[in-house]
Amino acid sequence: MPRGRPKKTQEDQQSEEMQEGTKLSDFGPDLYKRDENGLLLNSEYKFNEDGSIDWRAMIKDEYLFPNKSWFELRNKEMPSSTDGLEDHQLLIKLGGIKELAKLRGFKNVTYKFQKCEESHVAVTCGINFIGNYETGGEVVYFEDAANATLNNTSSFATKFLETIACNRAFVRCVRNFLNIHIVGDDEIDKSNKTTSTALSPLTPNSVLENKFSDFESLKEELRNLWKEAVKDNNQSQIDLLSDVKNWKSFSDIPPKEARLLIKIFK
Numbered sequence: 001m002p003r004g005r006p007k008k009t010q011e012d013q014q015s016e017e018m019q020e021g022t023k024l025s026d027f028g029p030d031l032y033k034r035d036e037n038g039l040l041l042n043s044e045y046k047f048n049e050d051g052s053i054d055w056r057a058m059i060k061d062e063y064l065f066p067n068k069s070w071f072e073l074r075n076k077e078m079p080s081s082t083d084g085l086e087d088h089q090l091l092i093k094l095g096g097i098k099e100l101a102k103l104r105g106f107k108n109v110t111y112k113f114q115k116c117e118e119s120h121v122a123v124t125c126g127i128n129f130i131g132n133y134e135t136g137g138e139v140v141y142f143e144d145a146a147n148a149t150l151n152n153t154s155s156f157a158t159k160f161l162e163t164i165a166c167n168r169a170f171v172r173c174v175r176n177f178l179n180i181h182i183v184g185d186d187e188i189d190k191s192n193k194t195t196s197t198a199l200s201p202l203t204p205n206s207v208l209e210n211k212f213s214d215f216e217s218l219k220e221e222l223r224n225l226w227k228e229a230v231k232d233n234n235q236s237q238i239d240l241l242s243d244v245k246n247w248k249s250f251s252d253i254p255p256k257e258a259r260l261l262i263k264i265f266k
Contacts, residue, residue: 034105038132043103052134055100055178056087063096069188070217088220091185092175094167101174105130107139111166114145121161122147125169129177144172152189152214181220189214204258209250211265219244225264237264 033041046057064082070089071078082090107128115122126143129135146168148161157164164186171184212218222244229237240260247253253261 038105038130038137040103040105055104056180056182058100058103059092059096059180059182060099063093063099064090064182065093065185067091067183067188067217069212073211087181088183088217088224090182091188092171092180092182094171094184094186097171097174097184100178100180101127104174104178105132109170111169113162115147116162119150119161120147121149121165123162123165123169125166125173127173127177140177142173142177144176145169146172146187150191152191154190157190181223183214183216183220187214187216204255204262205250205253207262208253208258208265211262215249218250219247221265222261 031040031042035041039045046054048054061082066079066082066085067089068078079085107130110126112124112126113121114124122145124143124145126141129140129142131137131139146165148157148164148168150158150161153161153164167186168184171186174180175182175184208218209215212221222241225237226241226244228234229241240257243257
């Protein structure tokens with residue numbers, strides 16, 4: 001009597017499913033299929049301890065590089081790779097932000113020009129992110145703003161302030177929504193600091209502005225300073241940093257606090 005086909009084990013079944021999934025992912029539309037949690041079926045996600053997605057861990061190394069300004073500011077040697085660097089020592093390329101937005105999923109992106117002058121463009125970027133398990137399946141709208149001026153751009157970028165401002169706003173919107181603390185390369189102030197200082201009055205705020213590559217770099221340093229102050233129970237610094245959340249630019253920092261920060265970062 002002929003013997004029957006051996007019964008499939010659970011491992012055999014899983015192996016076949018994985019192989020089938022690989023075949024499906026070769027077909028374009030299947031690359032964008034999502035499961036009931038709103039996650040792409042063909043992507044491997046990493047998660048935080050609280051169950052949320054660790055978007056920082058989803059950034060590919062090819063989109064990260066050392067923040068040259070951070071090392072120059074501290075007279076440190078520029079590393080040749082990103083190995084061992086902290087988030088505040090890195091920059092992320094625009095392509096990395098675009099890939100994260102695609103992974104997260106969105107319905108549309110809109111831009112609103114808050115100011116559009118020859119030397120100053122300010123833009124708000126708003127994104128409707130699709131629902132997933134983190135949002136209870138609900139679409140979530142998030143927006144952020146950025147600007148581009150003749151004082152924080154250089155070279156050819158000064159001729160395309162609208163584009164630069166839109167890119168900066170998009171980068172800020174995506175990374176802040178996804179809780180990523182790596183500054184985008186498009187957000188970095190690449191202007192000639194020497195020229196700006198010569199034309200601008202010397203104030204505590206301008207000193208801080210010339211010390212840091214951009215406001216996001218300062219905010220990142222303030223976050224680190226806050227953590228250290230809480231850890232060391234340094235009440236004076238805790239009081240100093242209590243209003244940081246309301247600072248949106250260098251000009252928002254009260255002169256008294258700006259002077260104290262200059263002493264701290266000296």
